[in-house]
Amino acid sequence: MELEEQKRLKAEWDALTEEEQFYRTQEDQFKSPSIKFDQNSFSQELTGQRLVIQQERVRVDKGEWIFLYKSPIPGDEEVAKLKKTKPKTLNVNDLNIIVFKAWIDYLPFQTPGQIETIQRIKFTQYMDEQSPPETPRPNVETMYLYLKINLSQPITPIRYEPQPTFQDLISLAPEPQPIPLxxxxxxxxxxxxxxxxxxxxxxxxxxxxxxxxxxxxxxxxxxxxxxxxxxxxxxxxxxxxxxxxxxxxxxxxxxxxxxxxxxxxxxxxxxxxxxxxxxxxxxxxxxxxxxxxxxxxxxxxxxxxxxxxxxxxxxxxxxxxxxxxxxxxxxxxxxVEKTNETRKQQLERLCQEYEILNRTEEVEKHLRDLNLINPKDQDALMKFAFFCLRCAKIDQAVTLVEQALSFDGHNQQNQLLLAGLYQKREKISEAKFILELLLDQDPNNLIYHLFYNLIIQSQDQELADFMMQKAERIWLRQLNLIKQEGMHHEDPQLFDIPWIKIPIPVPDKPEKDKAILEQREQQRIAWENAHNQPQLTEQQYDQMILQLVEFFENACLFELAEQSLSLLNDQSHNKITMLRAKIYLYKSEYAQCLDLIENMLEFNPENLEIRIEYIKVLFKSQAFEKCEKQIKFVLPNPQLREDQITYFSMYLMLGSIYINEKQFGNARAVFTKACQIKDNSSLSWMGLGISSHECEKYKEAEDALRMANLYEPTNDTVWGYIALNCLKDGKRFRDANSALKEMNKTDAGQVNLMVRLSKEFYNIEEYLTAKELLQKAINWAKIQDMLTEEINQFEIQLAETNEKLGLLQQALDIYQEILNGECGSLEEHLKEQINRLHFQTNIKY
Structure with a gap:
């Protein structure tokens, strides 16, 4: 009989279609008990943090836990009574809550466009440290659940091929061509x-x-x-x-x-x-x-x-x-042999030194030379780009970053900077495109999410809020408030598991329906209270936003940094005030910048970092008197010496101030110290050479100037002072003339130096050289919009030099031209000279 029953069942099974076999197996209709619900479907809307978690479960964990609670139908008060009275027909252990868990496989949802999955999931009993020891342990070997999940939208969207790449925006530079013929x-x-x-x-x-x-x-x-x-x-x-x-x-x-x-x-x-x-x-x-x-x-x-x-x-x-x-x-x-530094190292050093003194033209020149060494050197290109950003030359910076990315299109930091530059130039679609590519490559990058949120706030607030929710979850992980990705299967955090409200059958006694439903609601509230999702405090939230602000600050994208500050809860922090000061400095609004820093120093007088920034702003705004006092104040601070570059920069700025104020004795002492701190500083040696020359220490000046010349062979000021020193120290015309030729190769408009050299050549009766120098000086003076009175004095010297060369008519023309212009108090002197020359040349006045 048993054998016949098996044959009958097999024949019946074979007669089923494949779909019928699937459903019958999944539901286990004849082999084991199944969980029955009055309603076998429910829906839940996933938004905000819940949607973020769901995406994470699909992308990383590839699944989710589902928990079922078996709890007694009576309310909590009735359960307490029953436990005390202990009726004979009641097993007290049945009054304890039993929890079951099962793992849902989300791997199918990684398929682009997939919105449905059908699974038969197996349950196990869940117990934690808080579970009572008398909790029943039912046999769950055959406890399964037939589950069908439908999504309104796919978690993994369909991507149509071919997908755009970064090279569609910035083309790679062509491969180097073979050596030309x-x-x-x-x-x-x-x-x-x-x-x-x-x-x-x-x-x-x-x-x-x-x-x-x-x-x-x-x-x-x-x-x-x-x-x-x-x-x-x-x-x-x-x-x-x-x-x-x-x-x-x-x-x-x-x-x-x-x-x-x-x-x-x-x-x-x-x-x-x-x-x-x-x-x-x-x-x-x-x-x-x-x-x-x-x-x-x-x-x-x-x-x-x-x-x-x-x-x-x-x-x-x-x-x-x-x-x-x-x-x-x-x-x-x-x-290289004498200085022990390559051409690249030399140019990098010169850029650093000239930027300390805010001599941006020289910095730009040396950066261009640095790029000529190897046009594909991304480090050199990015140094130039950041310099352009500091100088608010945005278009030039964009070109340089694009050029760097054309050689290496996979550099994410440079891509991110380019997105910021595009945002600054209101090329929103290009900035979004770059950030979307970056998010695909690194879905857990905090800056990418915050930046994307900032870009799309005005276009799609819902998407912007979603990106902020993702950023907050990333920051929670970085603060170790939630576990790292990929640990959910082995060590789930219950606050990450959604509460699913499944309709549960109740006895056909309407008077008890309300009590049962209230009990279920109390259980849900208890679940949420027991497993609250960690939330960022205002302070933690501000720390997160400051990560974005600091990125913009380091990238010199100060407008975006200012925009990001609006997201902060606490606007009074010193760091924020300093950033606002830097934004004013970037805009060359020195008065507002200095006001902010002075207010900070009033409350933090011992803060060395704030005082150093104060000194830099004073120097840049040419408030040299205040700057000198502040530098003298910080120099004795032992903490300053821990940063050799800053320590050196203080001496370099102070020496330059003394040169500017013609305090050459003080300048000489300061530059001597600067040369001791950094013995390969061309600007320090030049400062020492100039100050020694002005103190009539010609031998020391020559030694210092030759050191400056060694570390920067193309500095026209150094060559000019070498020439001047040669003329002052023994009237060495040949040496002076050789130095003058080198100066002329890189002439950058040193008007006063050329005039001084002209006087010295005039004194040794080298009138032709004196004339050439004066003509150059006058041309540069006009280009630089110097005062008319100064230019008039130069032209009078030129006329006197022409007289020495016997060019009386040219001298007369110069005097006449000055007289016809704005001559001021020189009028009488000019008339006397014109009359004298007329008399000498027998020309009727």
């Missing part, structure tokens, strides 16, 4: 030149071997230089004559001919004959080609002489005499 032909030319020079050297050596051996002996003697030059010239003429007559030059000519043809074709873009172009064009081309070839030959020869200096038999020292100019090969290596 022009470079290849130049390298080939250099190789041929080296072979030719070596061949010539060998022929020359073979021809004059005896004479050269004799010359080596004469090196040790006191042979007259004139005799040496004559001997060399004779050998040279003899060699060239023999070399041409023998036809050997033709061999070398053919050797280099191919290289020159390639050079003309690939570098100068010439093909065929040049007879088809005009005489002027052909002459220009031949001139360019000649200059290029001569320079290449000179460089090859210099390198060969330098490498084989010990083996040379003739004296080629004149070839190396020019190697100390900045443009020549090997000079930078000399600088």
């Amino acid at each position: 022009s470079q290849q032909c130049i390298e080939e030319l250099r190789s041929d030149l080296q072979v030719i020079i070596e061949s010539l050297a060998m022929e020359y050596s073979n021809m004059f071997s005896k004479d050269l051996n004799k010359y080596q002996n004469e090196k040790q003697s006191n042979m007259l230089m004139t005799h040496k030059k004559q001997s060399l010239q004779q050998r040279k003429e003899h060699f060239l004559y023999d070399f041409n007559i023998s036809g050997k030059y033709k061999i070398l000519k053919e050797r280099i001919k191919k290289s020159i043809v390639k050079l003309c074709r690939d570098k100068f873009s010439k093909s065929g004959s040049v007879t088809g172009i005009s005489t002027t064009q052909s002459d220009q081309f031949y001139s360019e080609l000649y200059v290029f070839l001569m320079e290449e030959m000179r460089q090859v020869l210099i390198n060969m002489v330098r490498e084989n200096k010990e083996a040379l038999q003739e004296d080629f020292s004149h070839l190396l005499s020019k190697k100390k100019t900045i443009q020549d090969v090997g000079f930078q290596e000399i600088i």
